[in-house]
Amino acid sequence: MFIFILNCHHQLLMPCSPRKARLLLKGKKAKIVSMEPFTLQLLSGSSGYKQEVSLGIDAGTHTIGLSATTEKQVLFEAEAKLRTDIQELLATRRQFRRARRNRKTGYRQARFQNRKKPQGWLPPSVQHRLDAHLKVIRLVHRILPVSKTTIEVAQFDLQKIQHPEIEGPGYQHGPQQGFWNVREYVLWRDGHQCQWCQGRSKDAVLNVHHIESRKTGGDRPENLITVCKTCHALLHRTHQEQKITRKSNGFRDATQMGVLRWKIYEQVKALFPHVHLIYGYRTSATRLA
Template sequence: MVYVLSVNGKPLMPTNNAKARILLKQKKAKVITVRPFTIQLLYETTTYTQSIILGIDSGYLNIGFSAVTEKKELISGEVKLLQGMKERLYERSMYRKIRRQRLRYRKPRWSNRIKSKKQGWLAPSIQHKLDSHIRFIDSIYKILPVTKTIVEIANFDIQKIKNPDINGAEYQQGDMLGFWNIREYVLYRGGHKCQNPNCKNKDKNPILEVHHLNYRSNGATERPEDLITLCTKCHTSPNHKGFLKDWKPKLKNFKDATFMSIVRWYLVNILKEKYNNVSFTYGYITKNHRINNKIEKSHYNDAFCIAKGINQIRIKPVKIEQVRRNNRSLEKFYDAKYIDKRTSEKVSAGDLNCGRRTRNKNKNGERLKNFRGQKVSDGQRRIRAGKYFYQPNDLVRYEGKIFTVRGTQNGGKYIALKEIKKVPKVELLTPYKFNKGFVYGLC
């Protein structure tokens, strides 16, 4: 499928590869984008279009999309949204606080820092995902003359997800009823004992700490389900990969449900302001349509059902990944690697640490450093001196074909490509397209 724009840049009905090849060969059209392949006509033509319904399966991690006419599907696929926005914002805030603490003394100036949040304000991480939905839908409108858009929305009752039998006043009576804070509840839940079954702490009154079962980067929260009681000797980094890794019960993340409950009307109202004939539907309607027509469950199939697709000729779906426009990290650290004498396996130096956590040696953990065997690789601090011309996901031409950049090697002298193992020199490549934002995968 080749998408077509008029001489004025307005979207027309797509055409087939053969016709597009003839137009390009006769210099009657030019290529606008490669993925998805879009051409623009260089002559005046009729602007007749058919009725096209765009179905959007919105979500926290993925966006399913499908545009259909009465007879066939014009575009279909799913978008993998960028993750880790909250962690990057938290890291930026941390570095800013440290930098400001090292400035010269000045009097506090809080009067110009207090700003009331405007109505409709969203957290930056949620606002980013909402903006990503809008930008992607805009990109569909740029290549197809969409006449109607249907968005699936949902409102989730998280307390009912956790407890299906909850009712009435029980919504106000959570597990922490009667406790001062989360820490007190977690200690009480654990019986004021260390939850490590192999705890070797022999203190009569061990110091207990509330520990996160997972890292923040992997979705850890302050919910009691994400916390556990450990003593100071068991609160060590190696235990993250030990008994804590398979700790029961398995945690359920409600980020996607919370996101949809917050932004569902934001998304619909913004689209209604920008485009005509925008409506919404619900998940149970989509599920019923999919089951009745025996359609397999997937994000793009859900979008096909949202667009009321039934017997249309389907198109091969595309996979799209959202990538960062710029990585501002100038330094990366790689830990040293050693052979563990106990298992003869290669592990990082952090896993075989000295066990020291406090100045009181009696409170420190086991000295795992003694089990370091042969050193496999040194620890490294790699500092980026400058930005290279080619970045990951850029398209380049090499030996008459188009390839995707995976990364650079040897200070930017060689370019690694995703499709082949050969690593050519940078002089042998010519730029074709610099890909940032939404990157289309191969169909």
């Protein structure tokens, strides 16, 4: 455990031990300027001795890992959990807004075409993740004299993950090429058979069911499954979607990470000097070497 220190000119110094902090406070040589994280400011003194402090950021879509170290010891470690309910909350708000609009202002023309998004706009759920990364990085830079920042990210080839044999022009042809719509593709993918009862109900009418709510999972093929009319009604009554095995695990986090990695790097580099970007597979290879 360390206590973070500022000198009398509000410049960052190397942290000290709790014992030394107690002596500084008892001798009235320092004052408390922050309780969380616990930070002291010296009432007098020089610039102090500083070591090279390296900050490592393990970027992610659900959790952010941070570690600030010198050559010999760890000064600061933390794990930040990110919110995952933004998309669902916005979808709920959108439903209420549309219902209210239809009830009270149905005479107004729709204005979807005249809304322009600013340059560099990101979806709110992705923007939150970007802002959270910047917030925790600023926090560490406010309490430690960081001289180098390293951001570890991941890079994914989503089509290669799903189809290892893909190459050349295959990257330009999505799995739905040649189908009229998503529903037709899902029916073909599932062999025109109910995936809940495997045809045991003998119901010839097939529907496409959302595994996860449309407002959070969308109309992506990975969120759709073929069921007969009988099983469709059963699923809506009993809500047993958690028992359904998805055709794909989904790559929402990998897609968001592909967007975030450059945004995080560019904005952190604009704020602080000596910022470096590395990839997770290189870190793993270094550890094994």
